[in-house]
Amino acid sequence: MQLEKHSSPISKELLEEVRPFMATCWQDTYSDSLGHEVVANLVDNLGDGTLGGGLPGIGETLLLVRDGDTIVATCTYAYGDECGAVWGLYITRPYQRKGIGSQLLRVAAEAGKPDDTIQLFVMQDATDAINFYLRNQFVIANQIRGEILPGVATSCLLLSASVAALLATIPCDTALHPVASAGPCSVL
Numbered sequence: 474m475q476l477e478k479h480s481s482p483i484s485k486e487l488l489e490e491v492r493p494f495m496a497t498c499w500q501d502t503y504s505d506s507l508g509h510e511v512v513a514n515l516v517d518n519l520g521d522g523t524l525g526g527g528l529p530g531i532g533e534t535l536l537l538v539r540d541g542d543t544i545v546a547t548c549t550y551a552y553g554d555e556c557g558a559v560w561g562l563y564i565t566r567p568y569q570r571k572g573i574g575s576q577l578l579r580v581a582a583e584a585g586k587p588d589d590t591i592q593l594f595v596m597q598d599a600t601d602a603i604n605f606y607l608r609n610q611f612v613i614a615n616q617i618r619g620e621i622l623p624g625v626a627t628s629c630l631l632l633s634a635s636v637a638a639l640l641a642t643i644p645c646d647t648a649l650h651p652v653a654s655a656g657p658c659s660v661l
Contacts, residue, residue, distance in 0.1 A: 474545070474573075476580065477537040491537070494544040498563035506598045511625050534584065535561075536577055538568075546573050550581035550591075557581065557591040557636070575643045578609055582639035589636040597628040610638040 479487060496516045503512045538546035545568040549561040559581050564573050582591060595602050597616065607613075611632040618628050 479535040548577035559593045579643040582636045585636040587637040594629045610634045
């Protein structure tokens with residue numbers, strides 16, 4: 474497997490390559506909790522040129538994991554003053570529970586400063602995702618209810634973790650980071 478790092482702006486070619494992956498992940502992830510019609514509307518919004526906000530804008534970075542030519546995982550992150558955000562961390566089912574998600578969090582953390590915090594939102598009924606983040610040093614910071622589409626609201630949790638905690642507890646996987654150096658694990 475190979476990890477790729479793409480800074481914004483994302484090329485139209487890469488956007489077209491990521492679109493089917495995101496559509497499949499959204500259908501697999503959200504159909505049970507949101508219903509097929511809502512997910513179909515979300516997937517339809519993937520045609521707006523930004524993958525429904527799931528891909529980087531200015532100053533944001535997209536991580537891809539490929540197995541051969543096939544995209545098997547994504548994660549987007551950005552940092553501001555003392556705080557970063559992670560979103561769009563999706564892994565296809567056959568590749569889940571293999572450490573890929575933790576490695577993507579590690580790469581996102583490596584881009585920050587040790588005293589930074591990373592935050593993310595997760596749907597409150599996404600028990601597996603919440604447990605994954607809690608195992609990776611995130612804590613529940615807040616609960617909110619927000620619209621994901623006009624007229625469609627859902628409850629979400631705001632989760633937060635320190636960059637230092639992520640780097641201290643997620644070991645570097647050199648199989649995913651084949652060019653590790655004496656510095657950060659990822660040198661992409």
